[in-house]
Amino acid sequence: RKEVEQDPGxxxxxxxxxxxxxxxxxxxxxxxxxxxxxxxxxxPKLLMSVYSSGNEDGRFxxxxxxxxxxxxxxxxxxxxxxxxxxxxxxxxxxxASKIIFGSGTxxxxxx
Amino acid sequence: xxxxxxxxxxxxxEKGKDVELRCDPISGHTALYWYRQRLGQGLEFLIYFQxxxxxxxxxxxxxxxxxxxxxxxxxxxxxxxxQQEDSAVYLCASSxxxxxxxxxxxxxxxxxxx
Numbered sequence: 707r708k709e710v711e712q713d714p715g716x717x718x719x720x721x722x723x724x725x726x727x728x729x730x731x732x733x734x735x736x737x738x739x740x741x742x743x744x745x746x747x748x749x750p751k752l753l754m755s756v757y758s759s760g761n762e763d764g765r766f767x768x769x770x771x772x773x774x775x776x777x778x779x780x781x782x783x784x785x786x787x788x789x790x791x792x793x794x795x796x797x798x799x800x801x802a803s804k805i806i807f808g809s810g811t812x813x814x815x816x817x
Numbered sequence: 818x819x820x821x822x823x824x825x826x827x828x829x830x831e832k833g834k835d836v837e838l839r840c841d842p843i844s845g846h847t848a849l850y851w852y853r854q855r856l857g858q859g860l861e862f863l864i865y866f867q868x869x870x871x872x873x874x875x876x877x878x879x880x881x882x883x884x885x886x887x888x889x890x891x892x893x894x895x896x897x898x899x900q901q902e903d904s905a906v907y908l909c910a911s912s913x914x915x916x917x918x919x920x921x922x923x924x925x926x927x928x929x930x931x
């Protein structure tokens with residue numbers, strides 16, 4: 707089983723729709739969680755941190771479910787510019803920190 | 818402020834040659850990471866530097882790959898005797914702590930080995 711798993715998609719939704727995707731992680735000791743977005747042929751960019759209490763930034767909401775070991779990203783009122791690959795990142799802290807990237811979920815917003 | 822910068826942005830080389838890729842992290846960031854991303858694939862961790870601690874080299878794919886970092890500044894990734902399968906985008910990222918506040922990526926170096 708992969709340490710961090712994401713549905714690769716693609717998710718193809720109309721503009722204005724709400725879309726959500728999850729990312730599961732295998733190590734219950736994982737402590738920090740993030741969502742990044744990566745546009746085609748560009749570097750990943752930090753989108754938001756994920757907390758157990760939830761984190762909202764405009765149209766984006768991120769949630770962490772420790773019991774079920776997954777994080778989620780919800781995008782409301784999707785825009786064409788939201789089309790990108792969304793990467794989840796899990797950080798494990800032991801003797802050294804270990805940062806694990808998911809392989810990404812591709813999102814395509816159509817007019 | 819200035820973000821992470823990498824040079825060169827593109828590098829085309831012949832099989833068997835050595836290449837050196839450079840990363841300038843954000844000033845004050847103690848952690849620095851190198852990743853490789855092949856076309857259409859996810860990020861592959863290569864190496865991690867944290868302050869003056871010994872680097873985590875667990876992701877380096879072979880002994881042809883090495884990296885150095887001077888203090889908390891510039892890092893260079895060296896690939897010796899390049900092979901065609903080394904063709905990828907090499908991304909550098911830095912963070913203020915050990916990733917606990919997220920990483921900030923440079924634009925990458927696109928390496929093509931002919």
